Amino acid sequence: MINKLVSKIKKLNAPIVVGLDPMLNYVPEYIKKKAFDGYGETLEGAAEAIWQFNKGIIDATYDLIPAVKPQIAMYEQFGIEGLKAFKKTVDYAKSKDLVVIGDIKRGDIGSTSAAYAVGHVGTVKVGNQVLTPFDEDFVTVNPYLGSDGVTPFIDVCKESKKGIFVLVKTSNPSSGEFQDRLVDERPLYELVGEQVAKWGELHMGEDYSYVGAVVGATYPKMGEILRKIMPKTYILVPGYGAQGGKAKDLAPYFNEDGLGAIVNSSRGIIAAYKQEQYAQYGEQNYADASRAAVEFMIKDITENI
C-alpha cells in the first residue's frame, strides 16, 4: 500500500492528502436540512449530513489527489451512527481508488493493540470466516506505550500489506510539553523518530517503509532533523494551511527524490467555501470550492519544495 501511495503521488504530482474531518458547522445548510428532514435532528441525521458532505468532496476531488484522511473522532462524536458514516466514507473513497489513511491515533498494548489493528487494517476471524471490519489502508498510531503498542500493528500490516503512521512530533502548540523534553540532551521526539526508523525496517516497501511518521508542518526545523533520522520513512505532515504551516517551510520534510512526505489539509480544503478566497462558489457549490482549494494547494506545495 505504501508503494501504491508513492506511485499515486508521483503520477498526480500531488504530495497531498485531504483530511475529511467534517464538523457539523462546515456542512452547508441545504445538506443538513435534507438530512434532518429525512432522519430528524438525531445522531443518524448528523451522520447522514456528514456522509453526504464527504461524498460531495470526494466526487469533486478524487481525480486530483492520491489519498484522503478521515479523522475518526469527528465521526465517533456521533456514536454508532457517526461510525457508520466513517465506514461509508472509507468504502466510498476506496471505490474511487483513493488511498485511505484512518486518522485514529490508537495505541494500546499487546493483544489490545492487535485488536485495533485487525479492526482497522486487518482481518478478524469469526468461527471459520475471515472478515474485514473497517478496512482503511493506513492508520495513525500513538507511540507512548512503546514497542508493545506499535509492533502488533506492524505484525497485522505485514499480513495485509497495509501500513501505519506513528505520531512523532505533532503540530499543536503544546506538543512540546512532553515531546520536546531533553533526554541525554536530545528531544524525546528524536528518540521516537529513531525508533520509528527501526520499526520501519520490520516492514519495508520498495523505496519506503510501510511504517510512516507524523511530523507537524508547524515545526520545520524539527522536520529537517527528523527527515535525516528517518530516511526511509514517509512523513505525514499535518498543520499546513489553517494551522499556520506554510508551503515554503515544507521543503525539509521531503527527500532529494522529491518524495518522502505527504501534506495534509483538512479545514482549508473541506470548508474552503467559507474562506474569502473561495466565497464566490457559495454554499451550493462547496465541493467545487474544495476542488479549487486542492488545485491551489498542489500548486503551492509543488512550487515551493
Add this chain to the structure above:
Amino acid sequence: MINKLVSKIKKLNAPIVVGLDPMLNYVPEYIKKKAFDGYGETLEGAAEAIWQFNKGIIDATYDLIPAVKPQIAMYEQFGIEGLKAFKKTVDYAKSKDLVVIGDIKRGDIGSTSAAYAVGHVGTVKVGNQVLTPFDEDFVTVNPYLGSDGVTPFIDVCKESKKGIFVLVKTSNPSSGEFQDRLVDERPLYELVGEQVAKWGELHMGEDYSYVGAVVGATYPKMGEILRKIMPKTYILVPGYGAQGGKAKDLAPYFNEDGLGAIVNSSRGIIAAYKQEQYAQYGEQNYADASRAAVEFMIKDITENI
C-alpha cells in the same frame, strides 16, 4: 462521578474494577454457538457472543463491584457491530448502577479531542437536540500530545460531571522505552504525573479529582513515587493478576485513607473458568467462576493494602 466511584468503593470495601475485554476465545462454546446460529459467523454474530458473555458476568458480579472497564479495542475489532455491543455493555452496566470506565485511550488535539470527549463522556448538539452518544462515566486518555489533547476532555467533563484517567506509567514490559527516559534526571512519567496533578486542579471532586491517572501494578516503586506526586489523583491500576502484579505490591498506590486507587483485573476475572483454580465451575457456569474470582480478588487486595 468521582464522588460516586469513591463512595461505592467505600461501601463495598472493594477498590477494584472488572475489565470487560472479551476475546472471542474467552467466550464459552455454548454462547458462541447460540450467537452464530442466530446471526451466522459474522461480525454481528461475534458482537452478540461478546455481549451475552458480558451480560452474564455483569449479572453475576454487579453487587460486589463498584465499576467495570470495557476495553473498546476488543469491540472495535468487530467493526460497527462490535461497537454496538460496547454501547449495549455500557448501558447495561449503568442500569445496574455500576460506574463505567471506557478504556478508550484516545487523545488528539483541540476540537478533535473535544469530539472524542463529547462522543464518550459528554453530549453533542444536532440542530436543536442535545444527544448522548456513548455515555461512559470515565474514559482513559493518552497524554503524548500535551495539554492541547487533554484539557478539551476536562472542559467537557466539567459540564457533564464525568472524568478521565490519563496514562502515566503503563503496565506493559516496554512502557519504559519512552516513559522512563530521564528528563533533567527524572523519568518522563514523573513529569506526566506532575502535569496530571495540575490538570486535576481544574476539576476537583470532594476529596479526589475527576482527573485520574493510569499507573501499572507491575511497577510498584514507580507507583509509590507517583502516589506522592499526585495526592488528590485516583490511580487506576492495571496489571494485577494475569499480567503479574501481586496484591502485596499494591499498598503504595493507596493513600493513608485507604483510598486513591482502583485495581483492574480483566482476564483473571472474565476468563476465570479457564483457570485451574476455578475449573470446577465448568464452561456453563463461567459467570459464577467470575464471581468467585471477584470475591478472591477483593479479599486478596483488602488484606494486603
